[in-house]
Amino acid sequence: MERALTDLIRISNVTGKDPALVLGGGGNTSVKTADGEYMYIKASGTALKDMDEKRGWRHLRIDGVLSILSDKSMAKMDTMRRETEVVNRLLAACCDDVATDARPSVEAHLHALLDTHVIHLHPLVVAAYVSAKNGRAELEKLMAKEKMSWLWVPYTDPGYMLAKKIARLVADYEKQHGHKAGVLILEKHGVFVTASSADAALRLVRKVVSICESGLKPLKAGQTELPSAASITQTKLTIRKAVFDATGKYLPVSYFATTESVTAFTAHSQAARLLATPALNPDELVYANGSALWVETPKADAIARKLRTLAQRGQKVPAAFVVKGRGLFVAAEKSVASLIADITDASLKVRLYAARFGGVLALTKREQDFINNWESEAFRKKLVGATERGELSNRIAVVTGAGSGLGRSIAIGLARAGAMVALTDIDETAVSETAQRIAQEQPQSQTMVVPCNVTSESSVAKAYEAVLAHWGGLDVLVNAAGVAPPYALVDMPVDKWRLALEVNLTGYFLMAREAARLMIQQGIGGNIINLSSKSGLEASKNNTAYNATKAGELHMARGWALELGAQGIRVNCAASGNVFEGSKIWSPEYIKVCARKYGIKPEEVIPYYVNKTALRREIKGQDIADAIVFLCSDKARTITGQVLVPDGGQVMVR
Ligand SMILES: NC(=O)c1ccc[n+]([C@@H]2O[C@H](COP(=O)([O-])OP(=O)(O)OC[C@H]3O[C@@H](n4cnc5c(N)ncnc54)[C@H](O)[C@@H]3O)[C@@H](O)[C@H]2O)c1
């Protein structure tokens, strides 16, 4: 491996693994080759700590990169068109065989202007100065004491304009001082250090951090009493409702363990005012949708009103919420929630420090507009995976019996429609396999495995607690865990009868009761589906308990639909035809029972049933999943208390 690349990986990994230096993987690094013709630079979308020999970097011709700044036609271009051209030229300057969707860092032209080794970071202790009104003056005093050669870069729109400004400032500095500036401190942004070796660059970045630290007195500690689990759950449901009411979006809500920054912040007398200023930097604007919202008392209506006001002013709805006495909550896709929490946590601390240095220096409206319209930021955000994925995007669903047969197919179908699915089953191994299958097929999807016996009240309660702890809400319950003891009336043992009642009726009831309680508390409606069977509509032989319970499920659902309709909770059933695929009910023994019943061979059983359907087609798990996705979707908004019969036309509902 080339020396420059070894150096790049080292400085990236060392800085990336140090939480004092890196926030949420942010920052970038580059190293130029000894001949001065090429540079290796971090690629967008890989965290510094994850860069290795194979990924996370690009190899570029420096003259190609610098031509961006020297080409006079670029200076005249319309701003956003020019930024697109910058990206194209950076990609054109790449000379490696790395997949082209790994873009070189968008700050590459800026790196090209500096010494051989460049480290750019956004450490919290640097942000305390660059995001404060008197930060520059405070830093000047500290740097003078240490005789540090450094340069202050007033805020400039990132991208081409920033690179142009830095080119000028760096040249002026060199003319004035007779040597290059090793440290550039960028207002509302972060720090660049540049040196002629990896070790010198690492030493320099640490030196800057320790100088900055030396000027920051510890924050006043706040309360240490932790909120109760019940108040955390209640707050999540409240925030979820507020976000839904203001935006129409279903988002999971996560709670983040209270940190020193959060307690210090919530105890500060000016907390509300400190959060009233906009985003401090592009990261807070792009990932957290601006500064967190301060919530004095968690009431959904009041929060929704504030969110609507922000939206009317053209601002995005914030993803983070700092709730007095409770802590930090994030309403965002699970894949980005902890990044947002990290950014917000740091921002709270920076705001407290900035309050001591003359007040918070936030991005202006114009500066925010530039970043919001800048394609490079949209690209960065896309890389962390925040996307809408289907008609049930971000709906929180619980599926019982998800370890096998129809429950599994329904869970897969819901995940394909974009829902986050809690996979529950009494059989933990089987349900973990469902999770693996979904992860393989849809790496972007969110699932969780929740072992649960639907006949046990405490097990059911625990399952919902786990879902709330993880996602903070509930939109869909699909009752599918069922049993089918195949006995003729005269042969049926009473314990088999009781088992069917327990699983197919008590289990459906317990799961639905908790779901309904939660959905009512949450206040944004929801969907409950009882997976019944065509045997619930038309009795079949040797199926006493199954017929009874499957019919019971239909009628329970009708009553629930009446009770819950006023809360916007719809309750429907799917009465599935025979589905052989993956089902344990259709075990070889059961197939033999059916064969005997009809006087045919076991291998003739499936064709026999297929022939009974009007469509003459075998019904698959996905067919049932599609029916259920429809019932849970907004397309079925006026349908409740009904039975949909995906059975190929075997039983006609009268
Ligand atoms: N397969 C069909 O032809 C068919 C047709 C119509 C309706 N259905 C309905 O679909 C549902 C699933 O049937 P299947 O054929 O996929 O069966 P299956 O036996 O393959 O799957 C049922 C799953 O439920 C789980 N389960 C059983 N008892 C449980 C309990 N107490 N708590 C939690 N989980 C429990 C099992 O571990 C299993 O993973 C049933 O409600 C059934 O009535 C199936």
Ligand SMILES: [Zn+2]
């Ligand atoms: Zn940066």
